[in-house]
Amino acid sequence: MTGTVAVGSSDVKSIAQPVAANRALSGPRVNGRVVVMTLYLLFLMLPIYWLVNMSLKTNTEITSGLTLWPQEITFDNYIRIFTDESWYSGYINSLTYVLINTVLSIAFALPAAYAFSRYRFLGDKHLFFWLLTNRMAPPAVFALPFFNLYSAIGLFDTPWAVALAHCLFNVPLAVWILEGFMSGVPREIDETAAIDGYSFPRFFVKIFMPLIASGVGVAAFFCFMFSWVELLLARTLTSVNAKPIAATMTRTVSAAGMDWGLLAAAGVLTIVPGALVIWFVRNYIAKGFALGRV
Amino acid sequence: MTKTVNNKAWFFVLPVFAIVAFSAVLPLMTVVNYSVQDTFGNNQFFWNGIGWFQELLDPSSQLGERFFDSLWRTLLFSAIILLIEVPLGIAVALAMPREGWTVALCLVLMALPLLIPWNVVGTIWQVFARGDIGLLGWIVNHLGIDYNYTGDPLDAWITIVVMDVWHWTSLIALLCYAGLKSIPDAYYQAARIDGASRWAVFRIIQLPKMRRVLLIAVLLRFMDSFMIYTEPFVLTGGGPGNATTFLSIDLVKLALGQFDLGKAAAMSLVYNLIILAICWVFYTVMTNVDAQRERIEA
Numbered sequence: 001m002t003g004t005v006a007v008g009s010s011d012v013k014s015i016a017q018p019v020a021a022n023r024a025l026s027g028p029r030v031n032g033r034v035v036v037m038t039l040y041l042l043f044l045m046l047p048i049y050w051l052v053n054m055s056l057k058t059n060t061e062i063t064s065g066l067t068l069w070p071q072e073i074t075f076d077n078y079i080r081i082f083t084d085e086s087w088y089s090g091y092i093n094s095l096t097y098v099l100i101n102t103v104l105s106i107a108f109a110l111p112a113a114y115a116f117s118r119y120r121f122l123g124d125k126h127l128f129f130w131l132l133t134n135r136m137a138p139p140a141v142f143a144l145p146f147f148n149l150y151s152a153i154g155l156f157d158t159p160w161a162v163a164l165a166h167c168l169f170n171v172p173l174a175v176w177i178l179e180g181f182m183s184g185v186p187r188e189i190d191e192t193a194a195i196d197g198y199s200f201p202r203f204f205v206k207i208f209m210p211l212i213a214s215g216v217g218v219a220a221f222f223c224f225m226f227s228w229v230e231l232l233l234a235r236t237l238t239s240v241n242a243k244p245i246a247a248t249m250t251r252t253v254s255a256a257g258m259d260w261g262l263l264a265a266a267g268v269l270t271i272v273p274g275a276l277v278i279w280f281v282r283n284y285i286a287k288g289f290a291l292g293r294v
Numbered sequence: 295m296t297k298t299v300n301n302k303a304w305f306f307v308l309p310v311f312a313i314v315a316f317s318a319v320l321p322l323m324t325v326v327n328y329s330v331q332d333t334f335g336n337n338q339f340f341w342n343g344i345g346w347f348q349e350l351l352d353p354s355s356q357l358g359e360r361f362f363d364s365l366w367r368t369l370l371f372s373a374i375i376l377l378i379e380v381p382l383g384i385a386v387a388l389a390m391p392r393e394g395w396t397v398a399l400c401l402v403l404m405a406l407p408l409l410i411p412w413n414v415v416g417t418i419w420q421v422f423a424r425g426d427i428g429l430l431g432w433i434v435n436h437l438g439i440d441y442n443y444t445g446d447p448l449d450a451w452i453t454i455v456v457m458d459v460w461h462w463t464s465l466i467a468l469l470c471y472a473g474l475k476s477i478p479d480a481y482y483q484a485a486r487i488d489g490a491s492r493w494a495v496f497r498i499i500q501l502p503k504m505r506r507v508l509l510i511a512v513l514l515r516f517m518d519s520f521m522i523y524t525e526p527f528v529l530t531g532g533g534p535g536n537a538t539t540f541l542s543i544d545l546v547k548l549a550l551g552q553f554d555l556g557k558a559a560a561m562s563l564v565y566n567l568i569i570l571a572i573c574w575v576f577y578t579v580m581t582n583v584d585a586q587r588e589r590i591e592a
Binding site: 032033034036037040041043044045046047048050051054062063066068104108109111112114115116118119120121122124127129130131132133134136137138139140141142143144145146147148149164165167168171172175225228229230231232236246249260263264267270271274275278279282283285286287289290291 | 297298299300301302303304306307309310311313314316317318320321322324325385386388389390391398400401402403404405406407408409410411412413414417418419421422426427428429430432460463464465468469471472507510511514517520521523524541542543545546549550555558559562565566569570573574577
């Protein structure tokens with residue numbers, strides 16, 4: 001396989017000229033691709049733009065008529081969220097359980113992924129399939145039993161309940177992603193380290209972990225993301241103290257009507273964490289969403 | 295890479311096994327427990343055998359009718375979005391720029407909807423599709439089309455489908471793009487020398503290379519659309535009437551709204567079994583495709 005790729009890329013260099021000329025000649029096709037891409041990106045960005053647009057308007061402007069951009073930009077909606085404790089505590093609660101979950105998932109998944117990538121053992125295929133089914137299990141099925149379980153052990157309405165509940169789909173995800181990265185590290189490294197007298201824990205931390213650092217980063221990002229976007233379990237397992245931001249957002253409906261500007265601002269702020277790190281994982285997005293199977 | 299057989303590897307897997315068993319098997323046992331009992335409140339439970347399952351799977355009973363209605367609704371939804379998202383995703387992947395800074399830009403912009411919390415996705419479309427303050431609803435209404443997603447079942451369906459296409463088509467596109475990237479340039483050059491048409495290149499070179507990623511894409515999209523909850527719940531709340539009450543929404547209504555534990559538990563188990571069966575079929579096909587590929591490459 002690698003042979004074909006190498007031949008392919010050297011071929012490209014030798015006939016890059018005619019290929020480029022060909023592309024320039026077949027102008028209409030290139031334009032067709034640009035048109036499809038532009039339209040698609042426009043379709044993706046418009047609703048997001050609308051949310052940002054609304055978050056910078058006053059409620060009077062929102063309800064009095066349609067304006068394509070804010071006539072008078074106001075940051076009042078954001079200021080209210082950052083100064084009102086009932087609002088910003090939602091973000092803190094969400095971040096708390098998401099971070100606990102990410103750390104737990106990675107810590108549990110690391111040794112398991114190593115086992116799957118290096119050894120065959122009794123029932124390994126079945127176990128791998130079982131992990132997959134948990135990624136596919138509908139949260140709606142688990143909402144009620146989780147509610148009972150975490151109430152019974154006294155964790156209800158704490159970040160720990162949500163963090164543990166999200167392990168249901170994040171631990172399998174982390175195992176699958178890490179396994180993919182670990183399989184890319186040649187076995188010989190393990191063996192050489194053993195010959196050099198490294199104990200296994202020292203080898204794992206000193207030599208192996210740096211080699212799969214990007215894999216750990218990608219797995220952590222996706223654990224963070226999937227825990228951040230989930231609402232059903234997070235809402236079911238909390239009431240007051242650990243209420244996630246997503247649940248707080250439903251409060252914008254009041255007797256005075258809907259506070260659209262505030263709702264939009266809260267929505268924009270939930271997009272920010274994803275938007276901030278997306279650049280660093282852009283080449284791994286497909287891998288992460290496909291459980292490392294690409 | 296050949297792996298050595300070593301059953302001690304189980305010690306490495308044990309923590310994962312323990313935590314997933316704690317959060318998957320334990321709750322499922324509770325569900326099984328509820329599904330065979332009836333309660334009249336006060337935490338008093340009575341043995342009910344397979345009564346709930348009989349009622350659930352009997353379309354003439356009230357519960358059965360409700361269950362099958364939401365099941366067909368969910369299946370119809372999955373079918374519609376797959377029919378739209380798969381071809382659209384492939385088209386977008388083919389339209390991706392091949393090199394330069396635009397590649398990274400397209401990747402980042404395309405991935406953005408995937409990283410938005412699901413209730414915010416619902417909120418975005420709830421606002422965007424409104425006739426008074428939303429751009430989409432306003433434009434459609436001003437084109438003279440009567441459109442109101444909170445009142446008309448068809449409009450509600452269209453809005454949810456468009457929302458899902460907006461939310462998830464990028465996933466299929468990104469997966470297909472990953473598959474396309476693995477095709478060596480030599481293949482295209484050979485095709486050009488042979489004078490292959492654009493369609494032939496797609497059929498014979500690109501589609502086979504995308505088969506594996508497409509399989510994963512279809513699996514993920516089918517599963518996630520089959521258990522969709524948050525987005526339609528925020529957008530329509532399952533309405534108007536029951537028009538957009540999908541299985542998950544119905545189940546949560548039954549379990550946490552009405553606290554009909556026995557019925558909800560029976561429904562959960564049947565729901566889970568359907569998912570398990572479909573998952574197994576996909577997994578078998580996927581491992582077969584993998585094995586086939588390894589044989590060809592060996």
